[in-house]
Amino acid sequence: MRRRTFLHTLATVAAPLLAPTAAFATDDAVVVEPKELEGVLVNPGMGLETFNRFNPSGPKMPPGPGLLEPPANYPVCSIAYFRLWWQELEPKQGVFNFDRIESLLKQARAHGQDLALRFMPWFPPHWWQTPEWFKRQAAHYFRCRFRQWEGPQRGLSEQDYWAPDFNDAWFLDRTEALVQAFGEKFNGHPDLAYLDIGSV
Structure with a gap:
């Protein structure tokens, strides 16, 4: 008797779950048929970025420092990544x-992108991009020599920096400011997508 009652209860509960899906369809159902893509899927906030430039689509912008024209076959990206020098950001x-x-930021929006930035306090051999006011007050620093191969004709070049x-x-205090x-x-x-620091 208990077995028959259990089976009857199980059948009562499972019947709606096993019913054809058409029984749950309504007149306002929306049917979505995804279309196959042949290009790169732009994943917001992830994947490839344009570097010191924007997507080729969008309005033409006046050229600026470090603004490069992307190649014609470069994929569309959701983030434009730019590097900025400390000297430019804090001249005094x-x-x-x-x-x-x-x-x-305005150009990024016009090109359908978010902007990512990297602050560059220093980068060899561009030592002059560190503000002069900082270098005059820095108690601790290094004198280095930069060596770079410039091809078979020019050979190896050296530069003190x-x-x-x-x-x-002092460096930590001023970059934090x-x-x-x-x-x-x-x-x-x-x-604005994110900011990273070139001294880390």
């Missing part, structure tokens, strides 16, 4: 110039 101590960032001490308290000022102005901007 405590005086920040974010005009180019504002311009890049200045480099900051990334562990120095730069990031703080940037955050106060652009934190939460809808077209």
Whole structure:
């Protein structure tokens, strides 16, 4: 008797689950038929990025420093990645110039992209891109020699250059102030993807 009651209960519960799916269809059902893509699927916030340039689609923008024309076959990307020098962002101590960032944000939106930035306090052999006011006050730094192969005709070139001490308290204090000022102005901007720091 117990076995028959159990089977009857099981059949009652399972019947709706085993019913044909058509029984649940309604007149306002939406049928979606995905279409095959032949190009690159643009995944927002992931995958490839344009480097110091924007997608080839979108309005033509006036050329600026580091703005490169992408090749014709470069895929469309959701993020445009640009590197900016410290000298440009803070030409005088405590005086920040974010005009180019504002311009890049507008251009990124016009090209259907978010903007990613890298602040470059220093990068060999572009030692002059570190602000002069910082170098004059830096107590700890390095004198280095940069060697670069320039091809069979020119051979190996050497250049002496200045480099900051990334562990120095003065360097950390001033680069933190730069990031703080940037955050106060652009934190939460809808077209800003992320910021990384070139000294890390």
